Amino acid sequence: MKLFQPITLKDTTIRNRIVMAPMCQYQADDDGFVQPWHLTHYTSRSIGGVGLIIVEATGIERRGRLSGNCLGIYHDEHIEGLERIATWGRMNGAVMGIQLSHGGRKGHGDSLIGPSAISADPQRYPVPQELTDEGIDQLLMLWKEAAGRAREAGFDMIQLHGAHGYLLHSFLSPIANQRQDQYGGSPENRRRLLMRVVQSVKEEWPDDRLLSVRLSAVDYVSGGLTLEDTSATVIALKEAGVDIIDISSGGIVPALIDAFPGYQVTLAQAVKAASSLPTIAVGRLDSLDLAESVVASGHADFVALGRALLRDPHWVLRSTEQLADVPWPESYNRARRHS
Ligand SMILES: Cc1cc2nc3c(=O)[nH]c(=O)nc-3n(C[C@H](O)[C@H](O)[C@H](O)COP(=O)(O)O)c2cc1C
Numbered sequence: 369m370k371l372f373q374p375i376t377l378k379d380t381t382i383r384n385r386i387v388m389a390p391m392c393q394y395q396a397d398d399d400g401f402v403q404p405w406h407l408t409h410y411t412s413r414s415i416g417g418v419g420l421i422i423v424e425a426t427g428i429e430r431r432g433r434l435s436g437n438c439l440g441i442y443h444d445e446h447i448e449g450l451e452r453i454a455t456w457g458r459m460n461g462a463v464m465g466i467q468l469s470h471g472g473r474k475g476h477g478d479s480l481i482g483p484s485a486i487s488a489d490p491q492r493y494p495v496p497q498e499l500t501d502e503g504i505d506q507l508l509m510l511w512k513e514a515a516g517r518a519r520e521a522g523f524d525m526i527q528l529h530g531a532h533g534y535l536l537h538s539f540l541s542p543i544a545n546q547r548q549d550q551y552g553g554s555p556e557n558r559r560r561l562l563m564r565v566v567q568s569v570k571e572e573w574p575d576d577r578l579l580s581v582r583l584s585a586v587d588y589v590s591g592g593l594t595l596e597d598t599s600a601t602v603i604a605l606k607e608a609g610v611d612i613i614d615i616s617s618g619g620i621v622p623a624l625i626d627a628f629p630g631y632q633v634t635l636a637q638a639v640k641a642a643s644s645l646p647t648i649a650v651g652r653l654d655s656l657d658l659a660e661s662v663v664a665s666g667h668a669d670f671v672a673l674g675r676a677l678l679r680d681p682h683w684v685l686r687s688t689e690q691l692a693d694v695p696w697p698e699s700y701n702r703a704r705r706h707s
Contacts, residue, residue: 370664371656371671372684372694374419377611377646379576380524382463382670384419384694385663386684387614389650389674390467390527390582392424392438400427400440402449410453413677414460415697417684420670421462422580422614423453425469425529428514429507431477432470432535441468441514450521458522460697465525465580468514468569470507472496472535473544474619482538483545483552483561489622504551504561507535508568516572525578525612528565532619536562537584540601541620543592559601566608580612580648581605585635588623595635599642606645614648614672615639627651630658637667648672656687 372384388410395405406423413421427433427440440446450466457464473482473496481503482488482496499507511528518526530536538544539561545552551560566579573579585598602613615636618625625631629652636649649668653659654676662668676683688694689704696704 371660382419385670386419387670387672388418388421389672390422390424394437396439411456412681414457414462416681422465428510433476434471447520454522463524466523467527469529470535472538511565512568515569527580531582531584531616541593578611582614584617587620602643612646
């Protein structure tokens with residue numbers, strides 16, 4: 369099955385096309401430090417055969433975390449725990465990524481920031497402060513420093529969280545971004561912050577390691593982001609040196625989404641067709657036949673699994689039990705039933 373064939377990007381070989389989607393665990397302490405939970409959780413999925421693990425949204429500043437118990441990467445002291453996650457995962461054959469994130473107007477605490485002074489949801493979030501030019505320069509520094517810490521921790525890939533209504537998405541979307549300056553208005557202006565973040569991160573992130581961006585392809589609301597906007601952004605990201613695009617959707621406003629199995633695949637397919645960038649599809653792809661068809665048809669290069677890997681850390685092992693050419697951990701081979 370193509371799903372279980374390796375793929376090489378730059379100098380990194382990923383043993384199969386299964387990605388563990390980034391998923392907040394809400395298990396860090398109140399200053400974002402790694403706990404035994406994280407080590408057990410991510411290491412289990414690496415033993416379980418996942419090709420690429422993307423560690424959950426990890427805040428580049430304290431108020432940019434998505435909750436008071438999300439991981440942080442804003443102190444040098446955070447590196448030690450994160451390094452352990454990266455090392456233990458790699459020891460078990462997984463390529464290890466980390467999602468760098470800033471919640472913006474959907475962050476944590478009372479002093480939120482955003483492109484414009486518009487609350488993401490007045491029931492849940494205060495009105496954010498509109499970012500100034502100085503604020504943007506400070507943020508670029510924080511993204512850059514976080515990338516340096518991810519490098520020190522030994523991750524193979526950084527993913528920038530540009531989806532689900534958080535800071536970078538909120539600049540991209542005309543719903544949240546009503547600025548009149550060089551960061552608002554035209555699609556080019558709205559993507560300027562994301563492009564500058566990519567540039568800043570690349571100052572600390574080595575060219576031979578992988579760089580990914582996760583985007584919400586559409587906002588599911590009139591006047592919001594469209595697939596055409598997103599495809600243009602992905603083409604610009606490719607020119608800026610991004611290696612892998614991960615296509616999700618929604619999050620800028622509460623929307624009713626029909627989340628049938630594979631509901632976001634056509635979005636990934638369109639973005640890949642427009643950009644030819646290696647693409648991750650995500651969203652209820654845990655039926656083996658569906659996952660294989662997404663990769664075999666070339667609609668996407670990778671299939672990310674979220675909740676399925678929460679339910680079953682051994683999803684890959686279970687799926688490859690009969691595929692003798694797909695190696696299992698030596699210690700588990702006696703559990704492999706052959707027909
Ligand atoms: C518990 C949980 C936490 C999540 N946290 C994140 C996150 O940190 N970053 C992110 O980009 N998406 C996050 N997501 C979304 C998942 O990455 C994924 O896109 C979504 O669950 C759909 O995939 P699935 O149907 O395979 O679960 C989270 C989802 C779940 C269920």
